[in-house]
Amino acid sequence: MQRLKISWFLVSILFLMPVVPQWGIAEEIFESPSAMAPAQKNGHDESSMKFLREKAALKLNLKTPRASSEVISLGPVDYEKQIQEGRISKSRSKGLQIGIHRTVEGFEDSKWRVFKGAQDRYNWRIVIHSPGAVSMRPHFAKLPNDKSEVYVYGVEGVDSIEGPIANTNSPDGIWGPAISGEYLYIEVIQDSADIAPNLKVDIISHDFRNTLSEGIIAPQLLKTGLFKEDTCYRDVNCYSDWNNTKTGVARMRYEKDGGAYVCTGALLNDQAQTFRNWFLTAHHCISNNAVANTLISYFNYRTNTCNGTPPSISSVPKVNGATYITGASADDANDFAFLELSGNPPAGTYYLGWTTSSISSGANVTGIHHPDGSYQRISFGNENSSSSVGTNWWRVVWHTSSTEGGSSGSPLFNSSRQIIGQLQGGTASCSDMSGFDRYGKFGVSWNLGLSNYLGGSAPSTRSPVYRFFNTQTGTHFYTISSTERDHVINTYPQFRYENEAF
Numbered sequence: 001m002q003r004l005k006i007s008w009f010l011v012s013i014l015f016l017m018p019v020v021p022q023w024g025i026a027e028e029i030f031e032s033p034s035a036m037a038p039a040q041k042n043g044h045d046e047s048s049m050k051f052l053r054e055k056a057a058l059k060l061n062l063k064t065p066r067a068s069s070e071v072i073s074l075g076p077v078d079y080e081k082q083i084q085e086g087r088i089s090k091s092r093s094k095g096l097q098i099g100i101h102r103t104v105e106g107f108e109d110s111k112w113r114v115f116k117g118a119q120d121r122y123n124w125r126i127v128i129h130s131p132g133a134v135s136m137r138p139h140f141a142k143l144p145n146d147k148s149e150v151y152v153y154g155v156e157g158v159d160s161i162e163g164p165i166a167n168t169n170s171p172d173g174i175w176g177p178a179i180s181g182e183y184l185y186i187e188v189i190q191d192s193a194d195i196a197p198n199l200k201v202d203i204i205s206h207d208f209r210n211t212l213s214e215g216i217i218a219p220q221l222l223k224t225g226l227f228k229e230d231t232c233y234r235d236v237n238c239y240s241d242w243n244n245t246k247t248g249v250a251r252m253r254y255e256k257d258g259g260a261y262v263c264t265g266a267l268l269n270d271q272a273q274t275f276r277n278w279f280l281t282a283h284h285c286i287s288n289n290a291v292a293n294t295l296i297s298y299f300n301y302r303t304n305t306c307n308g309t310p311p312s313i314s315s316v317p318k319v320n321g322a323t324y325i326t327g328a329s330a331d332d333a334n335d336f337a338f339l340e341l342s343g344n345p346p347a348g349t350y351y352l353g354w355t356t357s358s359i360s361s362g363a364n365v366t367g368i369h370h371p372d373g374s375y376q377r378i379s380f381g382n383e384n385s386s387s388s389v390g391t392n393w394w395r396v397v398w399h400t401s402s403t404e405g406g407s408s409g410s411p412l413f414n415s416s417r418q419i420i421g422q423l424q425g426g427t428a429s430c431s432d433m434s435g436f437d438r439y440g441k442f443g444v445s446w447n448l449g450l451s452n453y454l455g456g457s458a459p460s461t462r463s464p465v466y467r468f469f470n471t472q473t474g475t476h477f478y479t480i481s482s483t484e485r486d487h488v489i490n491t492y493p494q495f496r497y498e499n500e501a502f
Contacts, residue, residue, distance in 0.1 A: 018362035020387040030446060030455065031418060033268045034244060036348065036486050041275055043344035045317055046300070049275035053161040059123075060187050062157050066127050070113040072106050072184075073129040077206060087258060088208075095285045096405030098253070098373060099137070099207035099260030102130060109196040121194040128184040128201065134210045137178040138186070138258065139203040148190040148197060155181035160314055161173050166407035175255055178207070180314055202373075205260040210375065232430035233377040236368055238306035242378060245417050248352040249410065250345075251301045251313075251370040252277075254286060262286065262373035264410035265297065265339075266419060272456040273482075277319070277341035278351075280422055281409030283327045284439075286337045292324040299345050302376035303456040310375035326449035333439045333448055334392040334440025335424040337409070348490070352411065354419035354454075356443035361385040365396055367411030367423065367437075369403055379403060384436060391393065394421050396440040402428050403437055412439045462472045468495040 034307040044052070077100070082088045087100050107126075111248040115123040128464050130136055136154075143150060143165065151163035162177035184204065188197040236246045253260065265281035279297070286292050297319045321342035328336055359365070360383070367379040379401035389395045394412060401424060403410070420442050427435030446454070466485040468477040472494045479485055488495050 008166045008291050008304075009496055018117060029355060029357045030271070030451065031357070032353050032454065034248070034350050034353040034417065035269050035275075035483055036244070036350050037345060037487055038482060039347070039486055041344045042347040043317060043319060045346040045348075046315060049066060049315070051318065053158050056151060056161050056163065057158045059118065059189060060126060060151060060153070060161070061123055062153065062161075062185075064115070064457045066183070066185070067113060070111055070125060071127045071129050072104065072111055073131070073208075073317070074102055074104065074204070076131045077208070079208070089259075092405045092408065094259075095252075095254070095261035095263040095282075095408055096209075096373060097259050097261050098209035099135075099205045101139075101203050101255070101258045101260075102206050104201050104204055105203070107200055112196045116193075117189055121189055121191055123187055123189050124197050125185060125187045128186070128204060128490055130182055130184075130204060133182040133206045133208070135178050135180045135207040136182070136184040137205040137207070137255070138184060139173055139205075139255075140165070140176055140199065141173040141197055141202040142200040143174070144188060144190065144198045148188055150199065151187050151189075152176055152179055153185045153187070153260055154179035156312070156314065158162060159312070169291075172290075173202070175205075177320070178205070178253060178260075178314075179298065180312070189217060195312055199462045200434055205255060207260055231402055233371055234379070235303055236378040237308070239267075239378055241396045242366070242368065242417070244350045245352060245413065246302065246368055246376060246378075247300070247345075247348060248350045249370075249376065250297040250299050250319075251366045251373060251376070251406075252281060252285065253298070253373070254291055254297045254411070256286075256291045257299065262370065262406045263408045264369045264406065264423070266411040267341075267345060267349065267351045268419070268454060270454040270456065277344065278325075278453065279322060279339040279341050279420070280445075281337050281339070282422055282424060283329045283335045283337045284424070285409045286322075286324065286339065287327065287329070289324040292322040292339050294322055295322045295339070295341075295481040297322070297345075298435060299349060301370065319345060325453060328445070328448050330424055330440075334421075334444045335444040336422055336440050336448075336450075338445075338450060338453065340367045352419055353417070354442055355414065355416075356446045357420075358441075358443065359383050359394075359414055359420060364415050365394070365420070366405060366413045366417075367396070367398075367407070367410055368413070369407035370421070371402075371404045371407050373406040377401060386436075389436075389438050392439060392441055392444045393410050393424070396426075396428070396437045396439060397435075398428055398433060398437070402430050402433065404429060425446070467498045469498055470495055 123252040154160040263285035268278040322339040381398035411419045422437035427436035
């Protein structure tokens with residue numbers, strides 16, 4: 001295994017050397033490297049999610065056909081009326097809209113269907129039907145206490161199971177998981193067969209956009225041309241040199257202003273490498289804590305091979321919820337939102353590096369994003385400075401691939417694979433490669449608040465030493481690199497990790 005040799009003289013020269021940005025003022029550069037999440041921070045991956053779903057399925061009534069008596073039907077959606085009323089908007093100022101919120105009427109105790117469960121417990125089930133929905137997401141106005149278990153699932157059966165859903169005791173209720181299909185099953189396991197669960201769904205998000213196809217369920221919406229995924233995009237999995245970087249980019253789904261929306265965001269490393277779940281996106285996507293709480297961040301939503309078949313979004317690892325930390329709108333500065341995710345990403349995820357340094361006009365840049373909310377793509381272009389966008393922004397013209405709604409908030413990378421900005425919007429598209437995109441400069445965001453969270457001293461020079469035992473040779477191996485430690489743990493099973501030695 002290769003040892004990492006560091007010249008502290010060279011490092012000090014790099015950090016102390018003044019850099020002259022484009023606008024001619026000498027500024028100190030701040031940056032952080034990309035690094036894989038420590039093993040102890042791993043969230044659920046695909047295999048663990050499958051195991052948990054199969055375990056939950058043994059307790060639920062997935063195979064029992066639904067009865068009309070347990071179904072709450074909301075009736076069909078009048079899409080043309082929704083467009084006229086502005087509930088389905090052409091504007092992408094909030095992100096790309098994929099759904100509308102519908103009030104749930106008739107959520108009554110008499111609708112619950114009771115089954116005898118295991119260990120003297122009882123399963124209560126109710127079904128919400130929203131005709132034509134590609135997927136549905138419930139808002140729980142009330143949830144039962146901790147002794148009950150709440151699960152939701154859809155027409156995909158085992159593969160769609162989510163739960164148990166925790167009661168956060170929020171006075172505003174909580175948004176549950178998104179479930180594919182027009183039928184949403186809610187099943188509660190509790191001790192009582194006489195008293196209906198203390199649970200109520202008051203709103204559902206009726207998703208009309210299928211991000212895995214070029215169409216929409218409603219032909220009235222297809223006529224607008226706004227929700228059709230374009231055709232020039234390049235699959236990120238066709239570019240192996242971006243294999244580490246792509247893991248830190250996530251597809252976002254959130255609720256605001258009566259609808260569901262999608263954007264793109266990225267996990268950030270900090271200078272002290274604390275591996276807190278810092279997350280960068282656009283302010284026009286998430287602008288406050290109420291919206292951040294509704295966020296679902298989907299990781300690894302991409303094909304398994306170059307130009308392969310994308311997975312079902314319900315099968316990819318995700319993190320539910322986030323806290324809004326700071327940000328600035330496009331009107332104020334450069335359209336950034338800085339969050340902390342409420343959970344850990346899956347194993348193998350990289351916390352991405354960034355820099356406050358500038359790039360010259362004509363420099364090569366790369367974007368990784370989820371256009372139209374679909375699986376992950378990559379775009380290549382050049383920074384093309386112009387006074388028309390102002391000093392707070394990068395102006396990017398693509399020569400390979402492009403962006404569209406759903407790409408908002410996605411990271412822009414320099415040639416060293418460091419984040420230098422986040423997407424605000426622009427005129428670029430597959431049909432107009434002469435158009436440009438505008439990215440908020442990371443250095444501006446740094447000065448507007450990121451430095452308070454991503455800054456700080458570098459790791460102590462008194463680093464821990466990680467010890468491994470080679471079960472094949474009977475000898476020990478040592479390293480001070482946490483990245484190398486995690487690589488050995490994940491790659492070489494003959495090396496048994498024995499924790500910190502010194």
